[in-house]
Amino acid sequence: MTVFFKTLRNHWKKTTAGICLLTWGGHWLYGKHCDNLLRRAACQEAQVFGNQLIPPNAQVKKATVFLNPAACRGKARTLFEKNAAPILHLSGMDVTVVKTDYEGQAKKLLELMENTDVIIVAGGDGTLQEVITGVLRRADEASFSKIPIGFIPLGQTSSLSPTLFAESGNKVQHITDATLAIVKGETVPLDVLQIKGEKEQPVFAVTGLRWGSFRDAGVKVSKYWYLGPLKTKAAHFFSTLKEWPQTHQASISYTGPTERPPRAADETPPRPSLYRRILRRLASYWAQPQDALSQEASPEVWKEVQLSTIELSITTRNSQLDLTSKEDFMNICIEPDTVSKGDFITIGSRKVRDPKLRVAGTECLQASQCTLLLPEGTGGSFSIDSEEYEAMPVEVKLLPRKLQFFCDPRKRGQLLPSAAP
Known part of the structure; x- marks a missing residue:
């Protein structure tokens, strides 16, 4: 045993390497x-x-x-x-x-x-x-x-x-x-964005659309793989050397949220008596002219915003589901173009891990549909659900609760406590 420990002591480098390997x-x-x-x-x-x-x-x-x-x-x-x-x-x-x-x-x-x-x-x-x-x-x-x-x-x-x-x-x-x-x-309903260009067929997204400098720097992170943990900051740092300040000009027109229709009852109510059905029919007959006037479609109110931003995002609310909400809308986030280089590097590195992060002073609009117009000659790319598309004028429309996705029952209970049957 003494010889064994003596050998380990005399060959401590090999011993250390062997222990680490084991x-x-x-x-x-x-x-x-x-x-x-x-x-x-x-x-x-x-x-x-x-x-x-x-x-x-x-x-x-x-x-x-x-x-x-x-x-x-x-x-x-x-x-x-x-x-x-x-x-x-x-x-x-x-x-x-x-x-x-x-x-x-x-x-x-x-x-x-x-x-x-x-x-x-x-x-x-x-x-x-x-x-x-x-x-x-x-x-x-x-x-x-x-x-x-x-x-x-x-x-x-x-x-x-x-x-x-x-x-x-x-x-x-x-x-x-x-x-x-x-x-x-177990399923949960998710919103979908319909994104249509001037000539292309529409594409659909469950997360959203991003356009701006944070997105452009984020897609270049893999090019600096040799810098290890510094690659994310390096991508944003070198992005500031090419052009600064980085602004994106555009015009966006949008309509506000739409009222969410009431949920259908889970159980079919019992059929009312003949007397109640006759009274209901008569009431609906006499109220018909007033209902017809009230149901006239009110014109949609469109608002237009001229924007200068470092990044624009149009996203669904799927990450924060709320079936108790009385309105359906998507979020349009316009991040200010007054970000300093230091904040751009710091916040941009964090946005690679969490794209939902926003710069202080971000303006958020709620819309059911919008039209994004870009100046002629605008280059760059969109990210639509992390996939790259050529930047162009697009129409974005919200399709509320369009698709049913399977989810973990525990997660469903956290997201939709009021929706449990």
Whole structure:
């Protein structure tokens, strides 16, 4: 034993390196073991649903998965097959996996797809936007858009995840929680933005549109990968050297919020007596002329704003759902162009992690639809749900509660406490 400790002391550098390697290896193996336990628990929970009996005349629920194998730097397929696919199959659903080969393929496939009971998106923001755009471009979108959508976050950017699922630092748990949410069947209605250019077909977004200097600097962060943790600040610093102050000129016209119609009753009320029905019919007959006058459509009031901003964003309220609200609107945020270089670097670095962050003095407008006009020769790009599009004049319209998304029941209880049945 003395010789052993003497050897360790004489070769302390090798000993230190060996201890570090063993510690790292043990931590890695323990992490893998914990991930396997999470997968096993999720599969057992899904199997409970799969073992449930269905009536003889009922059909097995059909789920169509749109998987983007290129998401997460090519790791999406492995992540899906190890963490999500077993749960879906054990749940008793008839699962069909469609793997996309190129950008825009999901839109084309959805135009031709037959009816399904569930649509599942396995990818990031880009894949999700393709799917919802394909759904809402269909000729029968009024009925097809009622199909619930599940989202399995496999991409590098998954902006909708915090709305639908609880935050988790463990990738495996995040994926299994999202997949179990589909199996459990709890849904929540989300707003959609319809964004239409002068010539292009409309695209649809569940998060929003960004245009400005913070966005432009944020997309260049990956170019400075060699600077490690300083890459985000470096991207914003070098952006200030090219041009300053950075302002974006535009004109925006908008209409205010619209009144939200009352929710339909969950249960059908009992039919009133014949006497009450006759009285109601007579009352509605005599009140008809007054109702006709009151129901005349009042003209929409449009307001116009000339803006000079460092960044403009048009976003839904999906990150802060409120079914008790009496109005439907989207948020138009105009950030001031008086930001200093230091604040631009500091705030811009934080906005990469949290795009909802706003500069002090930001003007926020509430609108149901708007028209954004850009000066001739305006360059640059928009970010629509984290996907890049050429900057151009656009019309943006809010489609309130247009799509139903599966969400974690615990998260649904936090977001919609008043909506619980």
